Amino acid sequence: MDNTQQPEDTNGVVAPDLRLRPPRSPRVRLGGYVQLPRMLDKGRASIAEQDGEYHYACPLDQHFLNFAGLDPELLRQELVAGKGDAEILEWIEANAAHGRAPWEIVQWSSHFEARAPADYETREYFNGLQKEASLLREDIVTWFDLLDLDDYISFGGNA
DSSP states (O other): OOGGGSOEEETTEEEOOTTTSOOOOTTOEETTEESHHHHHHHHHHHHTTOOTTOOTTOHHHHHHHHHHTOOHHHHHHHHHTTOOHHHHHHHHHHHOSSOOOHHHHHHHHHHHHTOOOOSHHHHHHHHHHHHHHOSSOTTOOSHHHHHHHHHHHHTTOOO
C-alpha cells in the first residue's frame, strides 16, 4: 500500500486524508451498521483538517445518528480521543439513546442501503447528480450507488 492510502496520525488522531482518497464506501458495515465507517472516516479527517470536500454529520450521517440516538458532537469527542473503530462501536453500544436489537440493525441497514429517491423532486435532484457523474451508467439506482460512483470518479476513475 502506498503512502496515499495509509491513514495519517494528525493531531493525535489516525485519520485518512480525504483530499487524496474517498472515505470508506457507505456499504461497509461496523457492528452491522452501514454508513458508520464512512462517517467515522469523515469525522477523523475533519479533526485532522484533511476532510477535503467531505462533511462529518452531513444529512446522510444524520440518518445513522438519529437511528442510534447519538449526538454527533459527543461522538466527535470520542474520535478526538483517538479511539479506533472497535472502541467507537463499544462506545456507541453503551451510549446510544436507542438501544437496538441485532435484527433492527440488520433491517435498518438493509433498508438504508437500498434507499432510492422516493418523490419526483428528489428523483430530479438525483438524476441531475447522476448526469454530472456519468450519462452511460444506467445501473445507478440507490443513493449508495451514486455515492460510490461519485467517490470513484472524484479521484480519477473513469465511469
